[in-house]
Amino acid sequence: MSPLVQFWRFVKGSLAVVTQGSRGYFAWVVLLLAVIAVGVWAYANQIQYGLITTNMRDQLSWGFYIGNFAFLVGIAAAAVVVVIPAYVYRWGPIREVVLLGELVAVAAIIMCILFVTVDVGRPERIWHMMPLLGAPNFPHSLLVWDILVLTSYFVINYFIVTYLVYMAYRGRKYNAAFILPIIFLSIPLAISIHTVTAFLFMGLKARPFWNSALLAPRFLASAFCSGPALLVIVFQILRRVRPIEISDAALRKLGELLAYTMAANLFFLGCEVFREFYSASAHVIHAEFQWWGLEEGHGIAGYTWFALVSQVIAFVIFVVPELRNRLPILSVGCVLAFAGVYIEKGLGLLLPGMTPDVIGEVYHYNPSLNEILIGAGVWGVGALLFTLMAKVSSAISTGEFRYQPIEGSYGRW
Amino acid sequence: METEAPREPHDDGARIRTTTWFVLGIAAMAVLGLFSVRCELGPNVAREYPSRTLPPEPQPVLMSAPPPDEDYYPCSDCHELEDRNPQPRELEDEHDDLELAHGDLWCLSCHDLADSDSLKLSDETLVGFDESWRLCTQCHGNKLAEWRAGVHGKRTGYWWGPKEYRTCIVCHNPHSPAWKPIEPLPPPRPPQQIAGRVRAEPSEVRHEEP
Amino acid sequence: MKNRDDRVPLDARGASRRRFLRGAAAAGASALAAGPASALSFDLEAFFQKHFREMSQEDIEALQTRLERKYESRYGKPFNVASTGPIDGVVYGYGLDIGRCIGCRRCVYACVEENNQSRDPEIHWIRVLEFEREHALRGIDLEEGNPYYDHEKVPAEGKFYVPIACQMCEDSPCTDVCPTGATWEEPDGIVVIDYDWCIGCRYCIASCPYGARHFNWGEPQIPADEVNPDTHVLGNRPRPRGVVEKCTFCIQRVRNGRYPACVEACPVGARKFGNLLDPNSEIRYLLANKRTFVLKAELRTQPKFFYFYG
Incomplete structure (x- = not known):
């Protein structure tokens, strides 16, 4: 049998695996499909009437979609956190979770690309920024750089994941000499996707709130909080629903790592806050909007403080060994860290950067229902992708799904 | 770098590793190359246009002053020589609707007592109402220079070609030259009110041909 | 030719x-x-x-x-x-006398009509900001401008006005960030947009320090009896939904030698326009003889739109 035929059997087998499962599995998949269906309906609405269905306007031209995009790039980049110790330092317990971590990354990049796609006004013209087909403004536009690194990161991670899973399916050991260089390459790429995404904002001299050298380090620090926090939660759910082996030691190791990254994240946040409020130039108005609100009402100030408080509590949990080593408490810390970073790096980054706008107008933006539904649909796609991929990979690691030299047919001849 | 058993003399791994790095390097360069294919189309590059040059500039066109008010002009219809009173005073019977707010000027600063249908320059030269700008610019000489350069006053038409200028009294009332406030056009709609016709068919307002 | x-x-x-x-x-x-x-x-x-x-x-x-x-x-x-091209030896410059502007918004609506801006959803390429004269002691801080003033008569007591549209930057952030190269600077200095190439990502709006760029959030609506049929491919032709648009100095007019519509609409003659490369032009006169400044000079965008007074 040629390798291609064998791989085709793997694909068919995977399809069989994802169409079988417990009642809970099907309920979950149907729920996700329903969320996706609502998202598709909302997107059809947006296609029909235009982005007027969102609450973005000229005064605030990026909102919920780009906020989620910035956050999810961080989740995608955080796969590197589990890759580094596992492969570079060959640290035992964490190694079995690397694969699942990379699956999260792959799903996150798909969501990133979807969020950018739903944000553009003419999605049918996306090919205009592809090389050869269109005319990408390279190397001037950071958006082109972002597409470049995101696509490369996706291709490389998808390849690594498929290779490792397929090798496990064949019951063979992966060829380390072949795959390790590719894994090493994915590490700087993970850093680069997030750095380039930060540069996308940092490079704008029109937006003093983003025009800070600390933005890229902050992006990385917060990504390395939200990514591992998500993994700790996902792993605990997975090992409850699937007979796969994820050790407590691995989870505690991630908790320890979170202590460092959350410390860095809060430190960077403190630096920004000091610079804004101590120097108090005209540009402080964006930070004032973020922390106190402008004009009538407090705007997003409540969310900002909530994000700060939850991250501080999470930090305390991560940093005290007695707390983080108890998995339920660690989980609480992870939920808080995830929620805190989601607010701070999503709309918490977008809105103060664009409020007041460049000529001083304050527009209090809240995403429209249609926007939120589309966003939910994208998250649904990501969750579904991860569920299906995790189903296949866990079926392989438990031995349910494994290459068989066609018993029966082979035997007969 | 790898966990495996001691290396053998003919290390297959090293060869594969080198090949993988090599292929990755080529792939990276290929991707960058692909993206750079159109990089000469930078943000400040326009297309090749056929050359166009400026013709010699035609002469400006002076927009004439509005004709004098027919209710009053010619002034000599009423102003007979005998009963002329040169004394500065509050006007009561005639011209009482006239707002005089032009410094300390009084009628005869500009109008001639003897020839009421003419204006009088400071050197006693008489000029017609159609040349009032010569009178104005005696005091407002700096404005004349700016007006000639096109910086004071309004011009319409062509920045390169026939353009209309306006003399002083087209825009300024000589008796009260300061600009009078006018009603502004409506303010823009705030973003909260820009909803468009989300529920309307995009083609609704299109004009369909019969 | x-x-x-x-x-x-x-x-x-x-x-x-x-x-x-x-x-x-x-x-x-x-x-x-x-x-x-x-x-x-x-x-x-x-x-x-x-x-x-x-x-x-x-x-x-x-x-x-x-x-x-x-x-x-x-x-x-x-x-x-x-699709009239640029003229050799011409780079356009604009001057606006903030000492004279009375904030009447005649330019705003003349621009809307000339350039076929959507009436609903409303798009205005020119925004007129109102400032307190007292605050000008601290310099013009754009954050204190108010575009929504609505007085019986203008100029209102104690206020002054700064209309803002595209500043035609020589070093324009918007053309740098565009991922598809759908916006660029023409040889005569006009920053234009190819409405058929723009993907509507709005990165240029984020990058513009002057709020000059506007997005067609919905299907632009222009009543047929008000539409201006005299158009330019890169200028005032009706735009599709989902793309960005902005002031082009009335490219359809100025490349034929005419003044932009806002210059002709201004009742006080505060708006000046001409060829920066012609030493005898009105724009060069005011640059040489008036006190001029550009907005947000510290960003080094090098606008070709000059404000002046005195």
Whole structure:
């Protein structure tokens, strides 16, 4: 049998695996499909009437979609956190979770690309920024750089994941000499996707709130909080629903790592806050909007403080060994860290950067229902992708799904 | 770098590793190359246009002053020589609707007592109402220079070609030259009110041909 | 382009040439119109259209004809979609006398009508900001401007006004960030947008320090009896939904030698326009003799839109 035929059997087998499962599995998949269906309906609405269905306007031209995009790039980049110790330092317990971590990354990049796609006004013209087909403004536009690194990161991670899973399916050991260089390459790429995404904002001299050298380090620090926090939660759910082996030691190791990254994240946040409020130039108005609100009402100030408080509590949990080593408490810390970073790096980054706008107008933006539904649909796609991929990979690691030299047919001849 | 058993003399791994790095390097360069294919189309590059040059500039066109008010002009219809009173005073019977707010000027600063249908320059030269700008610019000489350069006053038409200028009294009332406030056009709609016709068919307002 | 009569105004020459080309191109196009492609609602021709900067002269003429036919059927009146190029030795500059501006917004609506801006959802390329005179002691801080003032009469007591539109930066952040190169600076300094190449990502809006760029959030609506049929491919032709647009110094006018619509609409003559490379132009006079400044000079965008006073 040629390798291609064998791989085709793997694909068919995977399809069989994802169409079988417990009642809970099907309920979950149907729920996700329903969320996706609502998202598709909302997107059809947006296609029909235009982005007027969102609450973005000229005064605030990026909102919920780009906020989620910035956050999810961080989740995608955080796969590197589990890759580094596992492969570079060959640290035992964490190694079995690397694969699942990379699956999260792959799903996150798909969501990133979807969020950018739903944000553009003419999605049918996306090919205009592809090389050869269109005319990408390279190397001037950071958006082109972002597409470049995101696509490369996706291709490389998808390849690594498929290779490792397929090798496990064949019951063979992966060829380390072949795959390790590719894994090493994915590490700087993970850093680069997030750095380039930060540069996308940092490079704008029109937006003093983003025009800070600390933005890229902050992006990385917060990504390395939200990514591992998500993994700790996902792993605990997975090992409850699937007979796969994820050790407590691995989870505690991630908790320890979170202590460092959350410390860095809060430190960077403190630096920004000091610079804004101590120097108090005209540009402080964006930070004032973020922390106190402008004009009538407090705007997003409540969310900002909530994000700060939850991250501080999470930090305390991560940093005290007695707390983080108890998995339920660690989980609480992870939920808080995830929620805190989601607010701070999503709309918490977008809105103060664009409020007041460049000529001083304050527009209090809240995403429209249609926007939120589309966003939910994208998250649904990501969750579904991860569920299906995790189903296949866990079926392989438990031995349910494994290459068989066609018993029966082979035997007969 | 790898966990495996001691290396053998003919290390297959090293060869594969080198090949993988090599292929990755080529792939990276290929991707960058692909993206750079159109990089000469930078943000400040326009297309090749056929050359166009400026013709010699035609002469400006002076927009004439509005004709004098027919209710009053010619002034000599009423102003007979005998009963002329040169004394500065509050006007009561005639011209009482006239707002005089032009410094300390009084009628005869500009109008001639003897020839009421003419204006009088400071050197006693008489000029017609159609040349009032010569009178104005005696005091407002700096404005004349700016007006000639096109910086004071309004011009319409062509920045390169026939353009209309306006003399002083087209825009300024000589008796009260300061600009009078006018009603502004409506303010823009705030973003909260820009909803468009989300529920309307995009083609609704299109004009369909019969 | 040889043998032209240099004594006629710029636009008369351009128009006669276009009329000739359009007649020839329309004859060719009408022969194609009967084909099955016309039944498709999805415009394949538009979908595969090249980048404006890479079009040949024939491509552009075909595009002009296609657009003219489209607009004529939509608005029910003859359209002229020009593609007039820049003039050698001309770089446009704009001057605005903030000492004179009274904030009457005549320019705003003249611009809307000339440049076919959407009435609903409303788009205004010019925003007039009102400031407190007292605050000017601290310099113009754009954050304190108010575009929504609504007085009985203007100028209001104690206020002054700063109208803002595209500043035509020499080093423009918007053209740098555009991922598709759909916006660029022309040789005469006008920053233009290829509405058929823009993908609507709005990165340029995020990058513009002057709020000059506007997005078509919904389907732009222009009443047929108000639409201006005298247009330019890169300027005031009706725009599709989902793309960015902005001031072009009235490219359809100024490349024919005319003043922009806002200059002609200003009742106090506060708006000045001319060729920066011509030492005798009004714009050069005011740069030499007036106190001029540009907005947000510290960003080094090098606008070609100058504010002056005194």
